[in-house]
Amino acid sequence: MMNTQPKLLSREQRRRLVLGAYMGYVGVVILWSISTALSSGWFFAAALAVGALMVYCYTRLLFKGGFWLLANAPDAQLDERQRYARDNAYRLAYAYASSAVMLALLYWYFASDIQKVKLWLPSTENELLATFWGFWLLLTTLPSAVLAWIEPDPITD
Amino acid sequence: MSNKYELPQLHIAQNRRRAMVVLQHSLGFAVVAMFLATPPERFPLWILVVFIAAMLGQMVLHTTMAIAIRNLAQRPVDQLDELERTWRDQAFVMAFRMVGWALTVSWLYGAVAVLMGWWLPQAEQFWLVLWAIGMMVYGLPTSIIGWRMPDLSE
Numbered sequence: 001m002m003n004t005q006p007k008l009l010s011r012e013q014r015r016r017l018v019l020g021a022y023m024g025y026v027g028v029v030i031l032w033s034i035s036t037a038l039s040s041g042w043f044f045a046a047a048l049a050v051g052a053l054m055v056y057c058y059t060r061l062l063f064k065g066g067f068w069l070l071a072n073a074p075d076a077q078l079d080e081r082q083r084y085a086r087d088n089a090y091r092l093a094y095a096y097a098s099s100a101v102m103l104a105l106l107y108w109y110f111a112s113d114i115q116k117v118k119l120w121l122p123s124t125e126n127e128l129l130a131t132f133w134g135f136w137l138l139l140t141t142l143p144s145a146v147l148a149w150i151e152p153d154p155i156t157d
Numbered sequence: 158m159s160n161k162y163e164l165p166q167l168h169i170a171q172n173r174r175r176a177m178v179v180l181q182h183s184l185g186f187a188v189v190a191m192f193l194a195t196p197p198e199r200f201p202l203w204i205l206v207v208f209i210a211a212m213l214g215q216m217v218l219h220t221t222m223a224i225a226i227r228n229l230a231q232r233p234v235d236q237l238d239e240l241e242r243t244w245r246d247q248a249f250v251m252a253f254r255m256v257g258w259a260l261t262v263s264w265l266y267g268a269v270a271v272l273m274g275w276w277l278p279q280a281e282q283f284w285l286v287l288w289a290i291g292m293m294v295y296g297l298p299t300s301i302i303g304w305r306m307p308d309l310s311e
Binding site: 090097101102123131139 | 283
């Protein structure tokens with residue numbers, strides 16, 4: 001059976017990494033937008049630093065922690081417990097992702113329909129790309145992140 | 158099988174369940190396509206009648222399927238046996254991947270459409286798009302279970 005080595009990280013560490021990875025992406029987008037608007041080198045440097053932190057969180061969680069492999073491995077490479085945990089994570093990820101999509105669509109409707117309140121919608125090429133990559137990142141990593149979030153602490157001897 | 162969760166017994170053969178899945182989702186796609194292709198200012202009443210009938214048809218097909226598969230997609234996990242849980246969870250894995258691809262392609266089209274001025278649904282067509290996506294997302298795990306679950310002998 002596949003050795004995913006999830007025992008290297010405690011649940012609390014994994015949850016911090018999940019939050020760091022997703023919040024990191026939001027931070028990069030915001031800092032990058034500010035640096036572009038103000039032509040500021042400081043904000044650009046801050047965006048790079050947060051980006052590096054985000055990459056560290058993803059790498060440590062998904063690859064070193066083994067959760068990417070666990071969430072995407074063929075059934076034949078998983079034992080019964082791993083397969084159950086993986087499938088359960090996909091079920092939860094499906095519920096979260098579908099709710100997020102429906103809420104995003106509702107937001108899009110109200111933001112484009114209500115003229116009095118100026119709500120943000122992606123309109124420039126950079127904003128559309130940032131939203132697309134965020135969306136893509138969420139869809140490709142959400143089952144792994146849910147798995148990392150819900151797996152219990154490793155049993156220590 | 159668990160007997161904590163009583164549902165009406167309804168046996169539908171696998172090939173008929175598959176036909177129901179095709180019909181349910183074809184109805185959705187056909188009506189949405191017809192609706193979007195009709196300009197709102199020339200919106201005939203008969204399309205509205207057909208649309209409502211098709212929505213009801215989709216809901217009836219979905220509910221019938223849910224009963225035929227013993228509502229596996231929504232039942233609490235402690236009321237499922239091992240085999241039922243396997244069918245249910247594998248359906249969610251497939252559904253997540255299918256919806257992920259569909260949304261990625263839709264988003265790519267949407268982004269290009271914004272930049273190039275291609276067709277996008279208008280505000281008055283929004284609720285229809287929301288309905289279509291909601292129905293697809295909500296009903297897909299049930300449809301996948303109905304499609305894949307073999308005939309039960311009992």
